[in-house]
Amino acid sequence: MDVKGKRGLCVYVVSSLLGLEVGLRLADSVKNICSARGVEFIGLFTERDLDKVSECEVNVVLVATGGTEHIVVKLAENSKLTYLFYTEEYNSLPATIEALAYLRERGVRVEVKLFNIEVFTSILDILKRSVEAYWRIKNCKFGVIGGISPWLVYSKTPRDILERIIGGVVEIPLSVFYKYIEESTYSEDLLENLLRSARRVEVSREDVIRALRVYSALKRIIEDHGLCGFTIKCFDLVKDLDVTACLALSLLNRDLVVAGCEGDVPLMISMAIGAWSTSKPVFMGNIASVKPDEIILAHCTSYIPLKCPYELHTHFESGRSVGVSVRFPVGSQVTVFRVDSRLEKLRVIIGEILSHEWRNTLCRTQIRIKLKNSEKIIKESIGNHYALVLGDHVEELTTTARLLGMSVENI
Numbered sequence: 240m241d242v243k244g245k246r247g248l249c250v251y252v253v254s255s256l257l258g259l260e261v262g263l264r265l266a267d268s269v270k271n272i273c274s275a276r277g278v279e280f281i282g283l284f285t286e287r288d289l290d291k292v293s294e295c296e297v298n299v300v301l302v303a304t305g306g307t308e309h310i311v312v313k314l315a316e317n318s319k320l321t322y323l324f325y326t327e328e329y330n331s332l333p334a335t336i337e338a339l340a341y342l343r344e345r346g347v348r349v350e351v352k353l354f355n356i357e358v359f360t361s362i363l364d365i366l367k368r369s370v371e372a373y374w375r376i377k378n379c380k381f382g383v384i385g386g387i388s389p390w391l392v393y394s395k396t397p398r399d400i401l402e403r404i405i406g407g408v409v410e411i412p413l414s415v416f417y418k419y420i421e422e423s424t425y426s427e428d429l430l431e432n433l434l435r436s437a438r439r440v441e442v443s444r445e446d447v448i449r450a451l452r453v454y455s456a457l458k459r460i461i462e463d464h465g466l467c468g469f470t471i472k473c474f475d476l477v478k479d480l481d482v483t484a485c486l487a488l489s490l491l492n493r494d495l496v497v498a499g500c501e502g503d504v505p506l507m508i509s510m511a512i513g514a515w516s517t518s519k520p521v522f523m524g525n526i527a528s529v530k531p532d533e534i535i536l537a538h539c540t541s542y543i544p545l546k547c548p549y550e551l552h553t554h555f556e557s558g559r560s561v562g563v564s565v566r567f568p569v570g571s572q573v574t575v576f577r578v579d580s581r582l583e584k585l586r587v588i589i590g591e592i593l594s595h596e597w598r599n600t601l602c603r604t605q606i607r608i609k610l611k612n613s614e615k616i617i618k619e620s621i622g623n624h625y626a627l628v629l630g631d632h633v634e635e636l637t638t639t640a641r642l643l644g645m646s647v648e649n650i
């Protein structure tokens with residue numbers, strides 16, 4: 240995978256000249272795995288090949304034999320992140336340990352794993368998605384529609400910091416967006432499908448139509464400005480037009496278009512990392528409750544899932560227009576995460592969805608989650624909104640964040 244002339248993910252097998260037979264045997268196996276996944280296999284590397292090293296964003300290096308420490312160091316120093324795989328034969332592990340000490344002492348980012356086919360193929364799949372997510376974030380333009388909500392006193396990022404991470408920022412006034420809404424229509428098929436598929440509808444047909452016009456307007460803004468994602472100062476829509484963006488954002492996030500609320504820029508970047516490195520929709524929510532080893536995330540937008548039941552209510556704070564309530568499956572593993580306002584750190588936590596009795600005193604989508612050390616969210620706050628994706632995706636999120644130059648805090 241080449242992007243702008245630079246390789247993304249590169250795979251090597253390294254061996255000493257005395258261990259070529261071992262190296263060739265492993266290289267044949269690795270080549271087949273890479274070929275099946277569309278990953279670039281550079282080949283078997285020995286000290287004769289040191290002058291052929293090129294820069295890759297991520298290197299995966301299988302250490303076949305001992306006597307390869309200097310080769311491993313050379314490869315790792317020419318990448319942002321290196322995964323070293325070792326075997327328990329032919330002095331692979333001693334060479335890996337020696338190289339690892341040298342690299343970590345110099346601040347080179349290295350991960351180490353014992354080689355087996357299952358783990359190796361899983362890591363390749365994860366790294367491929369993460370590198371693709373990294374490049375997408377680096378090259379995409381993101382929109383900030385209407386600016387940042389005034390109550391987000393922490394959750395905003397200076398433009399110069401943001402532009403070091405992403406491909407560009409497009410600021411779109413709400414007045415421009417309102418003209419898009421005026422000129423927008425809606426899909427009758429989508430309307431009927433939403434109403435038919437919902438487990439419960441507590442709003443009028445006209446309310447849903449107006450919310451779908453917001454959806455159409457946002458799709459046109461994305462297309463006209465070449466955006467990959469955006470965040471919108473959404474409460475102004477309720478005040479000015481008596482309509483919410485909740486349903487529109489839910490539909491866009493379902494389709495992996497990053498669509499954030501309230502002008503929260505750090506959360507927009509969090510959602511991009513999550514959606515594009517996992518290829519799964521991301522939910523954005525308020526921290527509504529924190530108890531020992533559990534939290535509740537709540538928001539009036541989510542994503543309209545294919546298999547989870549959903550309801551259409553009014554927007555929580557205003558009691559107007561449309562808010563979305565999704566019931567995520569109890570017992571499912573989830574990854575909860577967020578980046579800080581300066582885009583320097585990703586916080587990531589694994590949890591499990593617990594049963595929850597829905598309350599009318601919180602935003603419409605409510606998810607109760609079992610999390611270890613949950614009180615750290617308050618004690619060491621890095622902002623209110625957190626993102627959530629179904630499944631354990633720590634490896635993908637961690638890799639993408641590190642490629643973006645962030646540190647990772649795994650609670």
